[in-house]
Amino acid sequence: METTFYQELTTISLSGELLSDATCEKLLTATEIELLPLLDAAYQVRKTYFQNEVQLHILNNAQNGYCPEDCHYCAQASSATADIEAYPLKPDTEILLEAERAYESGAYRYCIVMSGRGPSPKRVAHLAKLIRTVKAHYPIEVCLSAGLVDVESAGILKSAGLDRLNHNLNTSEAHYPKICSTHSYQDRMDTLQAAQTVGLACCSGVIVGMGEAVDDLIKVSKALRQLEVASLPVNFFLPIAGTQLSGSVTAQRSVPTTLTPDYCLRVLCLYRFLNPRAEIRVAAGREHHFRSMEVMALYPANSMFIDGYLNAEGSTASRTLEMIRDAGFTVKTNGDDTEQLKQEETERRDVLLKELRVLRPRMESDA
């Protein structure tokens, strides 16, 4: 493919124009489109808005399991038989301690994630109090993922100081019934619109590799562009044993059965071109699917998690920081913590991760 083709991708993206569906499909599937020039074209867009900075997020799985919903990809779903440790909402003291650790380890944002369909009014009031306390103690951004939320609840959380509400679209409207039967794509869209109504920034993304077609990935990326989401996590499906989808995801149309590093990187590039100003996070599945190509994800993406995911282990924080620095990127932080402090804290977190291994179920491929 001519150099001008790749340059044009950057130009179109930076000028705010939309790539055609045909071009998007080509980026994901055409073998004549080479990976390195494609990554460079996406990097030019990333660099324009985010320079060489990487935003790090730490997830606090504040409540695990006990979910009545049946999202087929989720280890916490009512239909899942995954070997996870279920627990109700953690005590406030524990959530606050984890916020402190997140701040001290250099995380830009602390994400509180709870299982469940959505919070009751009582739970919303509790979360609002918790968010106020975190914000009063640490200069860290707070993002909450709590299921379906209406305008009233979103307003209460916004007034408490919440920076972002996370609610992933996950896949296209057409593919949604194949991944969940207890709520709809429109339910998720309503939650995002409720957040926007009260002025909350939205974090919403996708899970790649759930049997969708490339067209579904293009559609959901364009829907997220329309919503102007501030943050866009791109997850790559982790086949956790006991979830409805594990082992049953087959190559439907043009999506590979097993996500390859090449395909995953192409998806990130496509999402960058279509959402040039969004904080694009290479999220769950990074270590599992990108394998030796993991560092290349930093060229289209400007954000990642450290310390693992909801129900799956990730790289240690120290290894992730090392990878970022080795590739010449810098970590964006909110505080005045020093490199030394980050290093000391990350070493400490390595020990913590080992202690938490019991919470992380096996992958199908490890069985």
Ligand code: SF4
């Ligand atoms: S994704 Fe959320 S709503 Fe769906 S089953 Fe898992 S915890 Fe429940």
